[in-house]
Amino acid sequence: MTEQNHNPVTTPAAPGASYLEWGAIFGGAAVAGALATVLSQFGAGIGLAVSDAMPGxxxxxxxxxxxxxxxxxxxxxxxxxxxxxxGRMRSHFGDGTPDESEFRDGIHGIVVWALSTLVLGAGAALISALSSLGAAPSSGEVSEEMMQMMHNASVITAFASAAGAVLAAAGAWFAGVAGGKHRDEGLSIHSFVPAALRRKA
Structure with missing residues (x-):
């Protein structure tokens, strides 16, 4: 059994170098955006986004x-x-305390969250603007029931978006810290794969 490396060889950062590694950040943001897209499509596929939203x-x-x-x-x-x-992909420069290293890992997670939120938000705003330009004007009056549904939908969507953003920021922070910890410990990817699914030698 291979012993895990708890003290990886590190190189101090050059003077003036930024501790933000944009390669790791952009990679994490790409993963976050792709996963959000797939999960949103999955939600639509099982009917969450297209189900009957009329109020009872x-x-x-x-x-x-x-x-x-x-x-x-x-x-x-x-x-x-x-x-x-x-957090897992960023370099560990080795010129900070363990608490400082944990903070840097968490900050990388937060920046991934911020970048992906800005990109997805801008995309959603663009789609909404294009949809409003192509929408045909309504020729009839909106029923009271439809107005109630639209009000409920806007309130719940706004609350869910705000709550999701707060929880997502916290999740990105702690996941970044966990990724950095696993990087320093040299944790093998096989630790995440069930034994029955691992490739046999």
């Missing part, structure tokens, strides 16, 4: 709550995955 007798819709919950889960999972990649 009490003016509520369980479909809207499920959509909001799914938005929170997508944001958390994608940001955590991207943060882990950035």
């Amino acid at each position: 007798e009490d003016g509520l819709s369980w479909a809207l709550f499920l959509i909001g919950l799914w938005l929170v889960l997508v944001a958390f999972a994608s940001a955590s995955a991207g943060g882990y990649v950035a």
Whole structure:
């Protein structure tokens, strides 16, 4: 059994060098964006995004709550995955205390979250603007029931987006710290793969 390396060989950073490694950050942001896209498509595929969102007798819709919950889960999972990649891939310069190294790993996760949030937000705003330009004007009055549904949808979506953003930031931080810890410990990828699925020698 190979002994894990708890003291990796490190090289001090050059004077004036930035501790932010954009290669690791962009890689983590790409993973986060791709995972968010796939999970959103999966949610639409199982009917969360296209299910009947009309309110019931009490003016509520369980479909809207499920959509909001799914938005929170997508944001958390994608940001955590991207943060882990950035934390694991960044270099450990070896010129800081363990607490400082942990902070740098966490910051890489936070920057991944910020970058992916800005890119996805800009894309969503662009799509919304293009959709509004191509939308045909309504020729009839909107029913009170439809107005209630639109109000419920906007409130739940706004709350889910805000909650998802906060949880995603926390997830990206802790995942970045975990990635850095696993990097320093030399943790093998096989630790994440069930024994039944590992390739046999």
